[in-house]
Amino acid sequence: MHSAYIIDTTYFLPEILIDNERINAEHPEWSVDKISAKTGIEKRYYAKEDQTSGDLAYIAAEQFFEKGIIEKSKVDFLILCTQSPDYFLPTTACILQDRLGLSKGIGAFDFNLGCSGFVYGLGIAKGLVSSGQAKNVLLITAETYSRFINPNDKKNKTIFGDAATATLISSEPVLGKPVGKILHFSYGTDGSGAKHLIVKNGALRNMQKGNAADVYVADEFYSNDDYLFMDGKQIFDFTVFNVPGLVNNCLQKNEVTLEDIDLYIFHQANEFMLDRVRRMCKIPAEKFYIFIKDTGNTVSSTIPIALNHALENNVISKGNKVLLCGFGVGLSMGATLLEY
Amino acid sequence: MINIQKFLEEFKEQYVDNEATGMTMESEFKSFSSWDSLTAISLLAEIKYRYNVDIEEDDLNRCSRVADVYHLIEKKIAHA
Structure with a gap:
């Protein structure tokens, strides 16, 4: 291999x-x-x-x-x-x-x-x-x-x-450049939560687009089936109750402990939820990378953007172990370990 | 019986910038300026995690004092 x-x-x-x-x-x-x-x-x-x-x-x-x-x-x-x-x-x-x-x-x-x-x-x-x-x-x-x-x-x-x-x-590292060896992965999927983060209309299940109405609950915009719908509570619960187990699983597969990790880079969903999930995982704040202020939640791009910044700012050095973890729509999650 | 002191501490932690340091069981928890739907979601997740009790957002919205939430959890545990 x-x-x-x-x-x-x-x-x-x-x-x-x-x-x-x-x-x-x-x-x-x-x-x-x-x-x-x-x-x-x-x-x-x-x-x-x-x-x-x-x-x-x-x-x-x-x-x-x-x-x-x-x-x-x-x-x-x-x-x-x-x-x-x-x-x-x-x-x-x-x-x-x-x-x-x-x-x-x-x-x-x-x-x-x-x-x-x-x-x-x-x-x-x-x-x-x-x-x-x-x-x-x-x-x-x-x-x-x-x-x-x-x-x-x-x-x-x-x-x-x-x-x-x-x-x-x-397949080959580049000499004189900090590269991350990709180690073992852990994955998770719960399709029963598909409806909690979804764009319902426009694809083949519901092809019609343009006729859906805005739905308001207690005077606040709630949904419109032509657009992105997110049930914040469900996504929050999925994250805080499942990500800690996923992270533990990934640590075990890689035969390391929580303390062995030098930096955690999670999907940058929003800072408030990140703070909760960090605490649930018992990760100290100084090892938990946050980069969201100037970009927002860019979906699949948040982790590579944060990784890019951590490297540019010399937050990651040779020998460091960096744990990446993504979670969200699907519902779907995955984690892996990089060794620099 | 839920430990009131611990419960209050967990409640306070849901607010940003230590805004709720002076919170008591009689405080109107929605009157703090950082309270919003995200605080509610986080509080409910915390309750689920600590006490294994599922509370709906609607039920939480009907509470006004911290003590109301406390009693709601106690009631749910008693009926579990």
């Missing part, structure tokens, strides 16, 4: 800035301070009207290649994690192979996961590399959830932002 390493990562945030002042102007009953006090979020970015997830993915990948770590011709597999693809078919990754000018001798496909997606992507990439099917896998996460958010839905508006990231997973 070959080892698999995270070589490097880049990310792209689109141009349209949605700060708390703007949300406050749209929803005057909500104060700027109150929005950021709980979520920990001050800014998010939205893709331009004519910009798709495929476009964001393309930019993130081009930025990755500009770093000069790898030539395009050396990439032999492309995986894209998205829930807002350009088309029903073909898979956006095929279009990206052509746009990026990657070899025609590569495999390329999309997979549909949200906040757990990056960890699953690493799992797939490691599988491809360690079984000898690929040597250099480009894993892209790209999401334009902004398209799914109803203009009256102030809660989801404060949380989500658009972004894309590109990460290279290779």
